[in-house]
Amino acid sequence: MASFGGFLYAAILLLLCIFHVDVVRGQSTHPTEANALNAIKGRLIDPMNNLKNWNRGDPCTSNWAGVTCSKIPSDAYLHVTKLEVFKMNLSGTLAPEVGLLSELNNLNFMWNNLTGNIPKEIGNISTLKLLNLNGNHLSGSIPDEIGYLENLKRLQIDQNKISGPIPKSFANLMSMEHLHMNNNSLSGKIPSELSKMPGLLHLLLDNNDLSGPLPPKLADTRSLKILQADNNNFSGSSIPSAYNSIKTLIKMSLRNCSLQGGIPDLSGLPGLGYLDLSWNQLTGSIPTNRLASNITTIDLSHNFLNGTIPANFSGLPNIQFLSIEANNIHGAVPLAIWSNLTYKGNGSLVLDFQNNSLDTIPDAFEPPKAVVLLLFGNPVCDASNAARAARLCQPTSVNKVPSGPQVSINCVACSTDKNYEYNPSSPIPCICAVPVGVGFRLKSPGISDFRPHKEVFEFNSTSQLGLSIYQLYIEEYIWEAGPRLNMNLKLFPNNTNLFTMSEVMRLRQLLAGWEITLPDVFGPYELLNFTYADEFPTVISSGLSKGALAGILVGTVTAAIAVSVASTVFIMRKRSINRTVSRRSLLSRFFVKVDGVRCFTFEEMARASNAFDDSAEVGQGGYGKVYKGKLADGTAVAIKRAHEDSLQGSMEFCTEIELLSRLHHRNLVSLIGYCDEQCEQMLVYEFMPNGTLRDHLSVISKRPLNFGQRLHIALGAAKGILYLHTEADPPIFHRDVKATNILLDSKFVAKVADFGLSKLAPVPDVEGTLPAHISTIVRGTPGYLDPEYILTHKLTEKSDVYSLGVVLLELLTGMKPIQFGKNIVREVKSAYRSGDIAGILDSRMSSCPPDCATRFLLLALKCCQNETDARPYMAEIVRELDGIRSVLPEEDLFSVNSTITGSSVTLGNSAPDSQAATTRELFNSLQASSSGQAYSGILSGTVSPR
Template sequence: MLEAHVLLYAAVLVALSPYLLRDSAAHKTTDPSEVNALSAVRSRLIDPTNSLKTWNSGDPCSSNWRGVFCYNTTNDGYLHIQKLQLLKLNLSGSLAPELGLLSHLKILDFMWNNLTGSIPKEIGNITSLHLLLLNGNQLSGFLPEEIGNLSNLNRLQIDENQISGPIPKSFANLRSVKHLHMNNNSLSGQIPPELSVLPVFHLLVDNNNLSGNLPLEFSEMPNLKILQLDNNNFSGTSIPTSYGNISSLLKLSLRNCSLQGSVPDLSRVPQLGYLDLSRNQLNGPIPTNKLSTNITTIILSHNSLNGTIPANFSGLPNLQILSLDNNRLDGSVPSTIWNDMTFVGNKSLTLDFQNNSLANIPNAFNPPANVTVLLYGNPVCTNAQESIIQFCQPQNVEQASESPTNSTRSCPSCPTDRDYERNPNSPMPCSCAVPLGVGFRLKSPGISDFPPYIKAFEIDLTSLLDLFLYQLYIEQYMWESGPRLNMHLKLFPSNTSLFNETEVMRLQGVLAAWEITLSDVFGPYELLNFTLGSYEIPGSSASGLSKGALVGILMGAIAGAIILSATVTVLIVRRNWKYRTISKRSSLSKFSIKIDGVKRFTFEEMATATNNFSDSTQVGQGGYGKVYKGVLADRTLVAIKRAEEGSLQGSKEFCTEIELLSRLHHRNLVSLVGYCDDSDEQMLVYEFLPNGSLRDHLSAKATEPLNFAMRLHIALGSAKGILYLHTEADPPIFHRDIKASNILLDSKFVAKVADFGLSRLAPVPDVEGVLPGYVSTVVKGTPGYLDPEYFLTHKLTDKSDVYSLGVVFLELLTGMKPIVHGKNIVREVTMACQSGKMFEIIDSNMSFYPSECVEKFLSLALKCCREETDSRPSMSEVVRELESIWRMVPDANVYPSEYSEISSNKMSKSSSTSLMIENPFTSSDPSGSDHVDNNIPSATVAPR
């Protein structure tokens, strides 16, 4: 074997040597000052996943350092760095001042990492910079005045950090800037009026601590399309009437800004499509002049507006939401708003007039099926007639978080050797291909309902990316606070199974460099991630041999040694398949993870336990990877969660879960047996729980439905596990992703809470001993289970887990999923209870149950799901109430130790108050998904 290797290498070297020698004389290197700058940058970064391993040797430009892209031609004999793109690599540490030495840089991209410290003022020296992208980190400190020196800057994104202090007046010198995204920080002081001279399209400074007056000068901005200032404190300020003269304005959002005065007349803004002035102290009547026919969204709720609802809201063909709730409007309910609208496809209209003083309703009030009218809290609903009672139920207007659904085909399985998937939009039935994953977010869309615009978005994006329409698949989308629209897209190759390297690099470059501009209605976008999966491309290629030369060299080398190499390859493949050996690394030590009592397994042990990861041993799959049932050498059954190659969030969640589970020990928490951390593999090994997840047993496919006692005991076990996290873990932990698929069941149906990849440590006292009540964090979790207050404020508390568990309780009682076809379980159950139809929504698979226990359990679930954090019970109160209900269950003393012997008949014989009912809400439609976030892993049967 050794002699064969030597002969192979010799043959290749002989074939390559003349080309290598010829090229070395003309080979250029990177400017030494820029090499030194990158070395300084690297020294300030913490790279736990070894993403920058290519930075350890060679020349940055000619050795393909990851994220380093260089100019192909220069005049001084050196190569210069053009782009530094280190998007979402789990980097921490700080930004080095030496970045300012990269004097030829056009793109500086550190988005979606965990960087801390301040923005170096030296970045202001890079006058060639076009894109400065630092959003999604933990940067703090003040904004440097020197940023104003970047006269060529087109886009500044520093949003979703912790930057404080004022917006520098020097930013008025950014005479090329089109996009200023500074939202979700702690900026304070007044917005400099000097910014009005800028050619800005999108000014996003929402969710800060800005104060003072709204600059009158903004009405003079010639290109301003989006002005988004929500959640600041312009106390005592009114909206300048001159804002009605911003002719280019498409979106004006001033929600929750402590504004006073009247609503300005915006009828002279010809393209206005989105208006949100809610949650202020605006008063007076609503202007009666006609608004732009482009408008989709009008939100004036939670003010002190009076008078009647004007007729100018009629004749707006694109209107999706008109929200006037919680004002002082009186008179009659309008019935003409929808008269000029055509409802086709998914188009709908919501009219929210709740909590006003509307006293009259027209005769024969009959809105179309696609129009939702909400009148709760108005005098017209007092002693309301049967014909309008349907409009008098309290509701919260929520944006749907569903993913598109596609018809399924009966097709053979796709190949398993790479990340092949079926393209649901492909014109070729059953075709398999390897897609590219794209995390994509609309930062300030001009719409409130996405389905009517999905086709327009697909046409727009594919034409800009130079793709066919069928190559784009919107896998999932969800509305986030802002509101912003988060999507996970998949790009499929056309008429082939794989993109070529050139096409992968083209698509990545176009999206990461903002070389496309979506239609104005969709507003600005941002790239959240670009997942290569099975694709492998270099970080950059600026110099050295051309592709043609390389192909010729390699073909010559292969031709010279083809027989020998084929022989050696066969031997090596056979040997590796049977005796795979992988060098170990100590990445866990970089995280300082405590792993006492947790075994480290080798890859060979995992492969043996799963019969080389045979499909027959696979029991689940989620965003993190696949889950296998394994048998260890000592015959212990385990569940093995194997991270997919190229998973961007895998390493972080991998380490988070080990760190937490290694020190958590409770009967109602899943136990971590060990882990495998080989050089290219990451696996977590759990106790095997044969009864899968709670979601499995609530689905329409469940063969043996759970009776009430079993459901109640699962609820109690889950609550005890979470109570342990909140009160006994040291430090306490917020789970952040409690859902039915993360509650697993052992052989006796004992509930065990699983999946700690998104968990966060609870806050600890500060230097003065004050204990904060929340953790400020980016919203993650699963739609339908998310605490509404956490969703809006980004403040994670123990009550966020209470809300999610309350949703699980409602699932246990009704069998419904949290969100199906736009219906939210909390809303549906609340409405049923308020209308006296509580028992009509109980899961019909739970044929017999003690009604008093069900009523108390349902009441507790709804308390957990209250919108206001402070009005929810604590987890200890939840456990106490569940124990109280448990004591009321007939023959409770026999549970839960012998669940396998319990039948629903036993419950029916023991309870004189049992009822038998049908559940009209239970759906067997498998298309409803309870998982809508590409950053959130999921599974169905075993720990993920």
């Protein structure tokens, strides 16, 4: 039985609600806004019934979930000012009636499963300050109308499927500070009009399909701190020298953007702390100008830089990661590069100088323990230096961002009621308390190692949350692709058992409203989840004064004893609710790890596939059958249903889902959800209406692909695999790249699928002790398997390169990897040696420029070299395919674009036999020429892959 104080507290809460309703009696939500909320509810699918109370009462006076209201002066109605329904497993579409919420300042639908377009009517909400739609499945283009929201400070539409250009109307966003549009399919140029936003702090555009030159006008921004545009295609563009005048810039990340030219002088950026220009085509020497002293990360790897390691790399006290891997740097390994390093919080310095031309190690050369120096692939590692450099010359890659350790506490187990647990950070040991769980992610951190900055993060975050440092426990932090830092935080009450509900709501508002400001080095953050063991009502601001509320409280205390019996019932009911919500919170914690992935019931899957009718079957493999389905909201999906022999254990199944949920790229098939019940395991993917690549190479295909289309598909597939190798963290080896696992969407965009055999690449610790391969049983598809992998059982990224090379040969010849006892690699090599390569070209392939097709063939043969080291890296494959595309005749590019935009294209109808004959003649003449003879080195392995 609860104490009298408990009864009194419950009675106060109960009577507060009674008196609150009495005070606002006669006030109600503005009718237009109430109707708008009902229209919004009508377009949503709510499988978890999170919006169940939207079916009763008035929105503002009945505590509708996620709805916050305020009273506007000289208005008899209450108005909706916040609509926050993030992470509620909602699907469906966002109704255009949302534009009728005329007083809204915060619209938050993050981390749901919404589909459809962003309603242009949002542009009518002139009061809007925060628009957060990230982590959904929204598509279509960004409405121009969004660009006229003069009060908008934060726009987050990242991690959707939004396409089209960035509107030039964004020049009107005079209040904009945070513009997050990464991980979509945006195309076209970055508009120079973005420079007109006077308060723009963070511009995140990475992982899109943007092109054209980088706009020099961005240098006109007055406040820009982060420019992040990795994994776009600014082919032919250089880094504007004007960027050296962005005095406020602290992070510039332009990785894998096909940038050319030299590295500009960046000495004019006094606050620059993070520079990533890796995986481009930059040339020249590394500038010797002085860099900012607070820089933590410099990544210039995988370019074509030359010269020596400059002296300005020495004496950087906060440097954590410096990489010039895979360039043409020569000379001596510098001795003083770590001389002024400040070692904090068990931090370390990683110096990755692998695969260059460094030839000298200074005398008395011994890096400190906290420094990891990698020299593999340099002349300095030859036999004469083997004894001195043995430890430094091992082939490896580096996990520059280790995860946080788990901490165990030796205390008697807490009660399971209300999810009690111990606070490992508390100065008073073994106090059982119910923490608030927070999924928290740094979206663009300016560091490579969190450990030296952990205390700063703890101090700043707790001080702004109004907590003591020991009330925050960082349970885990994991670096993800981006790189982004995903953190699981726990906020504990101040040496008591429970937070008050008002305290929980206060913390939630600070985090969900971005009302805390972290130091610039941590970049922007986002809230992934917020869970507590007790339910709490949505906050409603009805415009009541503090004095009025105080009067109500005094009256309530007087009446409290009279309602003790009612309070007992209230407490018993609340305990029941707590037990239900405790179970629900466990599910919420699981979903922190699988953001954006829906959990379907078996019944939903059966309805979607017409009870798995044979007519819905679209494919079959070793895992099981694949069905085309249609979800309740009309979304077309592919349902991959495991047969009984291929069912995995629960942990393995969850691990696969978690792995797939982290992959977001326009050239990878998206995982929408899963089903794991009734002895069934199903994965639900986006549906690819144009089937597999193999379907279109088949002799029975009614619309054979021309060369431009095949090149476009090859480039898309290569980009998807490049993402797995370089952007996924840890990297992923697909292990089953083949034509049937390359799917084509409605616009013939290639998407790599089927990760059932994929393996995480080995990630060594900071000492670099793990090997760069995986020793595993050979798995894959005959005809695509890497010969060296078959012999040694050593799986590397080059195994995927070999498999993709086979796919490239399929695209060029139309042949299958193994057919009638013939192997496609041997057949093509034999035909090349005999001078009859034209004889095995796909005769149905129209618009095939011989010079382009020859480059395509030579690249495929490089990929299919027997020796692993002779094959190119995936980034080099992407560069070469992109280079072939850049010289493709304009009329062939038009035919590719016509297919992509859905226009009707006639393929192979203009005298295909005549066209094929012309192609063969040109090939034969080209192969017989002196330039053609030079290519024969590929078959003997004498041509460098770079």
